[in-house]
Amino acid sequence: MTGEVSHPPPAKRQKKPSTTGSGASSLGDDLLHEIFLRLPSLATLVRAAHTCRSWRRAVASCRAFRRRFRATHPAPHLGLYSFQASAAPPAAFPSFAPTRFAGKDQAAAVRGGDFFLTSLEERSDGAHGWEIHDCHGGYVLLCNGDQKTMCVINPLAPRSRRFFQFSYKDMIDGHRGIPVLHKACLLLASEEDEDPFSFRVVRIANDESRLRAKVFSSDTQEWSLYPWVHLREEGPPAGSGPGSTSWLLRTNMQANGFMYWIYTTQRRMVTLDTATMSFSVDELPICRGDSTFSIGETSNGESCILYAFNDFRVRVLPREINTDGVQKWLLGKSEQLETELHRVLGKQAMKYCYGLQVVAVRDGFAYLATLNKLHCAGAKSWILSLSLETMKLQDTLFERTSQSCFYPYVMSWPSTLLGNYGFFALEYGNT
Amino acid sequence: MAAPESGDGNNGAARMVTLISSDNTRFEVEAAAASLSQTLQLTILDGGGGGGDGIPLPNVDSATLSKVLEYCIKHAPAAANGGAPNATAVDRAELERFDNEFVNIDQSVLYSLIMAAHNLEIEGLQSLVAKKVADMIKGKSPMEIRRTLGFPDPTPEEQAEMNAHMLEYGWAYE
Numbered sequence: 103m104t105g106e107v108s109h110p111p112p113a114k115r116q117k118k119p120s121t122t123g124s125g126a127s128s129l130g131d132d133l134l135h136e137i138f139l140r141l142p143s144l145a146t147l148v149r150a151a152h153t154c155r156s157w158r159r160a161v162a163s164c165r166a167f168r169r170r171f172r173a174t175h176p177a178p179h180l181g182l183y184s185f186q187a188s189a190a191p192p193a194a195f196p197s198f199a200p201t202r203f204a205g206k207d208q209a210a211a212v213r214g215g216d217f218f219l220t221s222l223e224e225r226s227d228g229a230h231g232w233e234i235h236d237c238h239g240g241y242v243l244l245c246n247g248d249q250k251t252m253c254v255i256n257p258l259a260p261r262s263r264r265f266f267q268f269s270y271k272d273m274i275d276g277h278r279g280i281p282v283l284h285k286a287c288l289l290l291a292s293e294e295d296e297d298p299f300s301f302r303v304v305r306i307a308n309d310e311s312r313l314r315a316k317v318f319s320s321d322t323q324e325w326s327l328y329p330w331v332h333l334r335e336e337g338p339p340a341g342s343g344p345g346s347t348s349w350l351l352r353t354n355m356q357a358n359g360f361m362y363w364i365y366t367t368q369r370r371m372v373t374l375d376t377a378t379m380s381f382s383v384d385e386l387p388i389c390r391g392d393s394t395f396s397i398g399e400t401s402n403g404e405s406c407i408l409y410a411f412n413d414f415r416v417r418v419l420p421r422e423i424n425t426d427g428v429q430k431w432l433l434g435k436s437e438q439l440e441t442e443l444h445r446v447l448g449k450q451a452m453k454y455c456y457g458l459q460v461v462a463v464r465d466g467f468a469y470l471a472t473l474n475k476l477h478c479a480g481a482k483s484w485i486l487s488l489s490l491e492t493m494k495l496q497d498t499l500f501e502r503t504s505q506s507c508f509y510p511y512v513m514s515w516p517s518t519l520l521g522n523y524g525f526f527a528l529e530y531g532n533t
Numbered sequence: 534m535a536a537p538e539s540g541d542g543n544n545g546a547a548r549m550v551t552l553i554s555s556d557n558t559r560f561e562v563e564a565a566a567a568s569l570s571q572t573l574q575l576t577i578l579d580g581g582g583g584g585g586d587g588i589p590l591p592n593v594d595s596a597t598l599s600k601v602l603e604y605c606i607k608h609a610p611a612a613a614n615g616g617a618p619n620a621t622a623v624d625r626a627e628l629e630r631f632d633n634e635f636v637n638i639d640q641s642v643l644y645s646l647i648m649a650a651h652n653l654e655i656e657g658l659q660s661l662v663a664k665k666v667a668d669m670i671k672g673k674s675p676m677e678i679r680r681t682l683g684f685p686d687p688t689p690e691e692q693a694e695m696n697a698h699m700l701e702y703g704w705a706y707e
Binding site: 125126127128129130132133136137138139140141142146148149150152153154155205206207210211213214215258259261262516517518 | 660
C-alpha cells in the first residue's frame with residue numbers, strides 16, 4: 103500500500119490556467135484558436151475576429167494558427183465575374199454573380215462588399231468602362247477602356263484600391279507585322295508570405311513571331327519593359343497568311359508563379375516563369391479537337407491542367423518539375439461526370455447538353471460550362487464548379503449569359519488579421 | 534470517502550482515484566474515467582490519487598469538476614475500446630445524444646468547462662465545447678456576437694479601433 107505521504111502530490115504536467123476571470127472575452131488564445139478552427143469558413147472567422155480586440159489579436163498575432171485554418175478551410179468562392187469583351191458600347195463594369203447557398207457569413211461578405219465595383223465610378227471618364235483583366239487571391243485587376251489607367255481592388259476592402267498608369271506604346275516598339283496586346287495578369291505574393299499589399303502585374307504583347315513582357319511592381323510603383331523574345335516555331339495556322347499575328351490565343355492562365363498562353367494550334371503553350379521572367383515553349387500533353395482545358399491550382403496548391411472532353415469526361419494533369427527544373431504534366435485522375443451532371447442539372451436540362459467546356463481552374467475548383475446542341479434555341483447554358491479533390495460537382499450554378507470571359511472570385515484574408523501590415527499592424531509586439 | 538485500493542493490482546473492483554477541486558471538495562471516480570485527462574493519466578499511472586490522498590486540482594472548482602467527471606464517466610467505456618471501433622451504431626448515437634444535451638448549458642459553465650478541459654487535457658471535451666461555442670458564433674455580425682456572448686461594451690479605444698476597421702472592412706460588421 104502506497105500513499106503514506108502527508109501532502110498529496112499535485113497532478114503532473116498540470117497546465118497553468120489559460121486565463122483568469124470568466125466569460126468568452128477572457129478566453130486565452132489557445133482556446134480561442136480551438137474555437138475558431140471549428141468555424142465553417144474564412145468569412146465566419148473574419149466576422150468573429152472583429153468582435154473585440156483580443157480576438158483579432160489572437161488571429162493576427164499567430165501565423166501558425168492561420169496556417170492551420172487554411173489547411174482545414176478552403177478559401178471561400180464568393181462568386182463569378184464575367185466580361186463580354188466584344189460588347190459595344192462597352193459595359194461600365196464587369197458583371198458579378200454570387201455563389202448560391204454559401205452560408206450566412208459568405209452572404210454577408212457579398213452583400214457588404216463592393217462587388218459591382220461602383221466605387222470606381224469616380225475615376226471613370228464616362229466614355230470608357232472598366233474591363234476586367236484578371237482576378238486572383240481576392241483582388242480584381244481592371245483596366246480602364248482608355249487603356250491608360252489600371253486598378254487593383256479588393257471588393258471586400260474597396261478603399262485600399264490601387265491605381266496606376268499604363269502605356270502600351272513602348273511595348274510594341276520595333277514590332278514586326280501587326281502587334282497584339284494581351285490582357286494583363288495579376289500576380290500576388292504567395293499565401294505564405296501573407297503580404298496583402300504586394301503585387302505584380304504582367305502584360306505581354308506579341309508580333310508575328312515574338313513576344314515581350316512588361317511588368318508593374320507595387321513595391322517600386324514602376325513598369326519594367328523586357329526585350330522581345332523569338333518564340334514562334336510552328337507554321338501559321340491554316341487560313342492565315344504570312345504576317346498573321348493570331349498564333350497566340352488571348353487567354354492567360356497562371357499557377358504558382360508560372361503564366362501560360364496557348365498557341366492557336368492548341369498543340370503548344372508558352373510558359374513564363376515570373377521568378378526569372380524567362381519564356382519557354384512546351385508541348386501540350388493532350389491535343390484533341392474535342393477537348394478544352396485550363397490551368398490552375400489543386401486544393402493543395404499544386405499546379406494542374408484540367409481537360410474536359412465532349413463525352414463528359416474530365417482529366418486532371420498535375421505538374422511535376424524534375425531536378426533540371428523542366429516541368430512535366432502527369433496523367434492524373436479521370437472522371438466521367440455524366441451522372442453528376444444529371445444530379446445537378448436534372449433530366450430536362452441534360453437533354454440539350456452534349457458536353458463540357460473548362461472556363462477556369464482556381465484553388466481546387468474547376469469551372470465548367472455546359473455546351474448545348476445547336477438546334478436547341480433558348481436552351482440555357484450553365485456554369486458549374488467541380489471540386490478537384492472529390493471530383494463532385496457543387497450545387498452552385500451560374501447561368502452562362504454569353505460567350506464571356508469568366509473569373510471566379512475567391513475571398514482572401516483581410517489585412518486586419520495578418521499581423522504586421524500597414525495601418526492595421528499590431529501596436530505592441532508579441533502577444 | 535476514498536475506497537481502499539485492492540492491494541495487488543487492478544484485477545478486482547475498478548480502481549478508484551480521488552480528485553480534489555479548488556474549493557476542497559473530494560470526488561471519487563474510476564481511474565479509467567479520470568484517465569481521459571492526459572494530465573491526470575500520468576499521475577494515475579504513477580499510482581497517484583489512490584488511498585487516502587487525492588489529486589488536487591487548484592484550477593477547477595467543484596461545480597465544473599462534477600460536470601467534467603459526468604462527461605468522463607460517460608465517455609470512459611468508449612475510450613477504453615480505443616475509439617470504440619466495435620461500438621454499435623446505437624452506442625454512438627447515444628453518446629452523440631448525450632454530448633448534445635451535455636453542452637446545452639449556461640454559457641458561464643461552458644467557458645469554465647472548456648478551460649478545465651484545456652487544463653486537464655481532455656481532448657474530446659475541449660473539442661465538444663469549442664464546437665458548441667463556434668456554433669454560437671457563426672452567422673452573426675461582431676455586435677451580435679458581443680450580445681450573444683454577453684461581452685461588456687467596447688472601451689473607447691476599442692471602439693476607435695473598430696471604427697477604423699469598419700471603414701475598411703465594413704461588410705464584416707454588417
